[in-house]
Amino acid sequence: MFNYFLRRLLYAVPVVFGVMLLTFVLFFMVQSPRMMAKRNLGPKATPQAVENWLHNRGYDKPLFFNTSPGKSWYDSLFFNHMRSLIMFDLGDSDSTGERVSTKFKKGAVPSLLITVPAFVLGLYLSLVTSLFLAFVRKSKLDVGGVIACVVLMSVPIMVYVIVGQWLIAVQLSWLPAFGFTPSGLTTAKFLMLPVLVYVCAGLGGDVRLFRAIFLEEVHQDYVRTAQAKGASHGRVLFVHVLKNGMIALITLVVASLPFLIMGSLVIENFFGIPGLGSLTLDATRTSDFAVMRASVYLGSLLYLFGLLLTDLCYASVDPRIRFK
Amino acid sequence: MTSYFPLFLCALLFLSGCGNNPHPPPLHETRPDGTPWRVSYRGFPDDPRTLDPQVSYDTTGHAIISSIYESPLQYHPFKTDPYELMPCLLDEMPQRIKENGGRETYLFKLKKGLTFHDDPCFVASGGVGREVTAEDMAYVFKRIGDPKVECPILSTLQDYVVGLKEAYEEARKTGTFDYSKPMPGIEVIDRYSFRLRMIKPYPQILYWFAMPFTAPVPREAVEYYDGKIHKRVQREQFKFHPVGTGAFRLAEWRRKGLIRLARFDRYNATTFPTGGWPAADDVRFRPMAGKPIPFLDEIQLPIIRESIPAWLLFRQGYTDRSGVGKDIFNTVISMSQELTPEYRARGIELYKDPEPSTYFLIFNMEDPVVGKNRKLRQAISSAFDEELANSIFHNDTYLNAQQLLPPGVFGHQPKFQNPFKQHDLALARKLMIEAGYPEGRDARSGKQLELALDATVDDPESRQHAEFYRSQFETLGIKLKIVENTWSRQQEKFDTGHFQIIGYGWQADYPDPENFFFLFYSRNAAPQGNNYARYANPEFDGVFEQMRTMDDTPERLNLIYKLNDIITEDCPWVLEVHPVLFSLNQVWAPRVSSNPLLAGGSKYTNVDVELRNRKLLEWNRPILWPLWLALGAVVVAVGFGIRWNRRHDV
Numbered sequence: 001m002f003n004y005f006l007r008r009l010l011y012a013v014p015v016v017f018g019v020m021l022l023t024f025v026l027f028f029m030v031q032s033p034r035m036m037a038k039r040n041l042g043p044k045a046t047p048q049a050v051e052n053w054l055h056n057r058g059y060d061k062p063l064f065f066n067t068s069p070g071k072s073w074y075d076s077l078f079f080n081h082m083r084s085l086i087m088f089d090l091g092d093s094d095s096t097g098e099r100v101s102t103k104f105k106k107g108a109v110p111s112l113l114i115t116v117p118a119f120v121l122g123l124y125l126s127l128v129t130s131l132f133l134a135f136v137r138k139s140k141l142d143v144g145g146v147i148a149c150v151v152l153m154s155v156p157i158m159v160y161v162i163v164g165q166w167l168i169a170v171q172l173s174w175l176p177a178f179g180f181t182p183s184g185l186t187t188a189k190f191l192m193l194p195v196l197v198y199v200c201a202g203l204g205g206d207v208r209l210f211r212a213i214f215l216e217e218v219h220q221d222y223v224r225t226a227q228a229k230g231a232s233h234g235r236v237l238f239v240h241v242l243k244n245g246m247i248a249l250i251t252l253v254v255a256s257l258p259f260l261i262m263g264s265l266v267i268e269n270f271f272g273i274p275g276l277g278s279l280t281l282d283a284t285r286t287s288d289f290a291v292m293r294a295s296v297y298l299g300s301l302l303y304l305f306g307l308l309l310t311d312l313c314y315a316s317v318d319p320r321i322r323f324k
Numbered sequence: 325m326t327s328y329f330p331l332f333l334c335a336l337l338f339l340s341g342c343g344n345n346p347h348p349p350p351l352h353e354t355r356p357d358g359t360p361w362r363v364s365y366r367g368f369p370d371d372p373r374t375l376d377p378q379v380s381y382d383t384t385g386h387a388i389i390s391s392i393y394e395s396p397l398q399y400h401p402f403k404t405d406p407y408e409l410m411p412c413l414l415d416e417m418p419q420r421i422k423e424n425g426g427r428e429t430y431l432f433k434l435k436k437g438l439t440f441h442d443d444p445c446f447v448a449s450g451g452v453g454r455e456v457t458a459e460d461m462a463y464v465f466k467r468i469g470d471p472k473v474e475c476p477i478l479s480t481l482q483d484y485v486v487g488l489k490e491a492y493e494e495a496r497k498t499g500t501f502d503y504s505k506p507m508p509g510i511e512v513i514d515r516y517s518f519r520l521r522m523i524k525p526y527p528q529i530l531y532w533f534a535m536p537f538t539a540p541v542p543r544e545a546v547e548y549y550d551g552k553i554h555k556r557v558q559r560e561q562f563k564f565h566p567v568g569t570g571a572f573r574l575a576e577w578r579r580k581g582l583i584r585l586a587r588f589d590r591y592n593a594t595t596f597p598t599g600g601w602p603a604a605d606d607v608r609f610r611p612m613a614g615k616p617i618p619f620l621d622e623i624q625l626p627i628i629r630e631s632i633p634a635w636l637l638f639r640q641g642y643t644d645r646s647g648v649g650k651d652i653f654n655t656v657i658s659m660s661q662e663l664t665p666e667y668r669a670r671g672i673e674l675y676k677d678p679e680p681s682t683y684f685l686i687f688n689m690e691d692p693v694v695g696k697n698r699k700l701r702q703a704i705s706s707a708f709d710e711e712l713a714n715s716i717f718h719n720d721t722y723l724n725a726q727q728l729l730p731p732g733v734f735g736h737q738p739k740f741q742n743p744f745k746q747h748d749l750a751l752a753r754k755l756m757i758e759a760g761y762p763e764g765r766d767a768r769s770g771k772q773l774e775l776a777l778d779a780t781v782d783d784p785e786s787r788q789h790a791e792f793y794r795s796q797f798e799t800l801g802i803k804l805k806i807v808e809n810t811w812s813r814q815q816e817k818f819d820t821g822h823f824q825i826i827g828y829g830w831q832a833d834y835p836d837p838e839n840f841f842f843l844f845y846s847r848n849a850a851p852q853g854n855n856y857a858r859y860a861n862p863e864f865d866g867v868f869e870q871m872r873t874m875d876d877t878p879e880r881l882n883l884i885y886k887l888n889d890i891i892t893e894d895c896p897w898v899l900e901v902h903p904v905l906f907s908l909n910q911v912w913a914p915r916v917s918s919n920p921l922l923a924g925g926s927k928y929t930n931v932d933v934e935l936r937n938r939k940l941l942e943w944n945r946p947i948l949w950p951l952w953l954a955l956g957a958v959v960v961a962v963g964f965g966i967r968w969n970r971r972h973d974v
Contacts (some may be wrong), residue, residue, distance in 0.1 A: 038815050039811065170344075172950060177636045
């Protein structure tokens with residue numbers, strides 16, 4: 001298992017290097033730092049202000065090799081970019097001057113406050129509902145449930161957000177339509193509606209998928225054996241089928257775990273959650289080189305980590321994989 | 325199946341303790357005298373990038389900074405046509421002194437007894453804010469010249485203030501700005517007076533003294549809040565920890581969450597104006613005349629970046645003001661441009677304010693086709709149906725621009741009718757013939773005229789706008805090619821001049837005609853300046869140079885009219901609109917100042933807390949029966965499932 005882990009880890013190295021190169025090409029060659037400066041300083045910025053901005057951030061250095069007298073040949077945009085990413089020195093935000101790492105740290109907690117409960121609750125509700133639909137399979141309730149799932153899947157997340165805010169916050173006055181206060185239990189009041197919306201948006205697809213997995217399991221031999229031994233329908237479903245179905249589910253679920261930290265753009269923006277969901281978009285909007293570069297880099301690392309986790313989980317439950 | 329019950333139980337428990345109020349509790353419930361603590365709630369579109377007054381150059385930043393910092397001058401809250409400056413930190417308006425050799429100086433006298441907000445940076449006084457002195461103003465100008473500060477108006481001021489350019493260049497060379505060295509442009513006369521020495525006359529300099537760039541900052545704060553670790557504690561950077569002299573101090577700033585301002589108890593720079601308001605508002609404002617300000621104790625500014633939640637909060641009564649975005653325009657505003665009955669019944673007030681800005685298309689005057697053919701430019705301008713554009717894109721709310729100067733700026737002519745902005749197709753066709761393009765075809769070759777318009781097309785509306793432009797050119801038989809650019813590419817084209825026609829807009833830095841006409845001054849040509857049309861007319865330049873340094877006299881007015889006539893005839897543009905801003909205020913928080921240039925108007929506003937509390941209760945009563953209905957539906961479904969499963973062997 002350790003060898004398998006090591007092999008998978010080594011596969012990731014060239015991918016990470018490729019991402020570093022790609023971010024350099026995208027952020028320093030396709031888009032010029034001069035334009036970034038203009039975007040940050042506004043259209044009224046004078047050439048002098050642009051020069052000054054570039055100089056203060058070190059973006060006026062040569063692209064690959066520094067041939068200026070008294071400077072190291074590697075004091076260039078390329079080598080500085082590669083060094084900072086390898087050392088995880090994400091630098092300062094070009095737009096506000098804050099440490100990028102601080103921005104990530106501050107945003108991670110509110111994002112997780114939304115995504116973790118939504119993930120757990122969503123998984124729980126999806127499992128319970130899909131098992132229930134499998135329990136009443138072939139009934140009108142099952143058919144109705146599947147239709148409802150298709151409808152839920154077809155609705156864009158924006159609609160859930162708008163309807164959720166309008167119904168729950170404005171019409172019924174149960175919960176705030178917007179806001180976030182990081183102070184103990186009061187925080188829960190602000191998390192409930194976004195979590196509910198997050199769960200509803202994913203419920204239809206998950207229930208359909210889980211139901212299909214459970215129905216496949218229902219026709220396996222071990223189910224017939226259990227029934228022949230006199231186990232009740234409920235016990236067969238909630239003990240035997242659930243356990244075996246989880247093997248297929250676990251690989252699907254684990255891949256999404258690392259992304260919980262990145263939050264959700266729509267949910268966070270519309271509910272005022274100060275998380276990481278909109279970080280990349282904000283950085284693009286404000287032409288914040290440093291933050292964009294860091295989010296692309298960290299995003300790709302998380303993606304690789306998710307794939308690695310999935311592979312490891314799958315390998316641990318199915319030994320054939322790690323011996324291939 | 326019983327697993328649903330704990331969930332609903334939790335939901336019920338939470339709901340019992342919840343409400344839909346989105347705001348954190350105020351700093352206090354009541355004032356020391358027992359009256360309600362006055363809090364104003366206003367949605368704010370985004371976090372400011374910086375709260376350093378010498379750096380911030382956007383409306384978001386200025387909106388906050390102007391409440392925390394104050395400048396030597398400010399705009400009068402009521403006088404907008406024309407706009408008027410008044411002293412803020414100063415005792416009186418600065419004296420303009422003309423010296424021999426054409427040089428000028430300004431004499432400024434600060435009010436006595438003005439203090440900075442209390443802050444730990446004032447170590448010597450145990451955190452109590454010290455008095456503002458003329459030395460602080462000298463320090464401000466040094467900061468403006470410091471390359472590390474990145475003051476955006478440095479390049480403008482260094483042409484006028486003695487010694488600023490030299491100080492900047494020396495600091496660029498040595499890598500550090502020498503703050504111990506006096507700057508010859510600012511001479512400190514005594515504790516409260518200072519003199520500003522000018523290289524050449526520039527009366528508009530006073531407008532910069534009404535902006536945050538010239539707001540005094542304490543040197544102690546800049547040096548204390550350096551973002552570094554001191555005794556294991558990391559201090560914030562100065563740009564995130566403002567220490568000003570304004571009516572409010574920054575009490576809290578949660579990024580992407582909330583900005584909370586609290587009243588500065590020792591504020592004494594200004595009082596409520598004693599006049600100048602419209603006659604119709606006399607009953608309302610007369611009792612406040614000369615009263616100490618601010619009236620509010622606290623301002624909460626939740627950061628709301630999306631228009632839908634911002635509107636929902638206003639509709640619920642949880643914010644005191646709102647803009648009228650496109651999403652909600654038809655819900656709130658009737659065909660007659662007034663409030664719909666539903667919102668009128670709620671007591672909401674609607675305001676319509678022309679912004680001091682002008683939008684237009686510009687022709688590249690160096691282009692061999694459009695730049696060299698005045699008749700062609702006049703024809704295109706005459707053919708544009710701006711009223712149609714206004715109705716399609718702006719709900720008929722914007723003003724059809726007939727001249728460069730927007731309303732409120734000295735020299736604006738309310739009755740001026742631009743001969744090439746009357747949507748006169750007959751005139752346009754006649755001009756096309758004179759231009760050598762009858763029916764849009766080259767008179768010599770018979771080839772259809774093809775022009776290119778560069779635009780940032782990145783959403784359905786901008787695409788629609790591009791299509792509109794195409795249709796307008798088609799009325800003259802001209803084929804218009806839309807060159808779609810990203811924002812960056814568009815900026816590059818402005819600088820390099822690689823365009824034929826391009827869209828542009830200018831929002832006044834200050835309400836002076838110089839700040840508009842300089843867009844066509846040949847020495848201000850791009851990329852160094854903002855004359856992106858590359859318009860060069862010696863006659864225009866001569867009149868402009870004469871006009872720019874004059875006081876607002878009838879002679880100056882004549883020169884402005886002359887400039888307007890020259891440029892109207894030369895037509896380096898297709899004038900479009902002067903935007904009008906629609907905004908709403910709740911019944912308990914009516915607006916005071918109508919001046920769009922006065923960013924720090926919060927100090928004049930007030931709220932009726934009791935009325936707001938009553939309305940909030942009325943508008944936000946929780947309805948619980950749907951929860952019981954949903955719970956019942958789940959119970960029925962589970963019961964049905966169990967029964968069905970027992971009956972059918974599946």
